[in-house]
Amino acid sequence: MSCIEQMKYTIHLQRTSFKDAREYIEKNSDEVYYVSPGYKIFKDYYIIGIPPIAVGAKGNAFIFPYTKPCYGSFVLSIDNEDSIKEIDRLRETKGKETSSLKKDKPSESSKVTTTSYKDLWKK
Helix, strand or coil: CCCCCHHHCCEEEEEHHHHHHHHHHHHHEEEEEEECCCEEEEECCCCCCCCCCEEECCEEEEEEEEEEECCEEEEECCCCCCHHHHHHHHHHHHHHHHCCCCCCCHHHHHHHHCCCCHHHHHC
């Protein structure tokens, strides 16, 4: 897999805060999942941010926050074969414990998991 910047993506928000990115994803996705900082997407990339970090699915599009040092945070979506695989992986691994279908949002305390920096690199 190449750099995310080399993939065909759509920018929904640019130079935004982690909170605004999360709120946008929650409002504009059919399915919302909450992941911890360091969650790996597309096999090679780590999501960074302040928990709870929302990622979403709308149709076959995978919607996620992307932070680029010196440029800020963006909300991107990718709609291709890899995004379908990523959404399926989220449904399998995160769906049972932290999934939200908008109606049943987890409370703030259930979205945040305690993870140390050292634990992120063990995965």
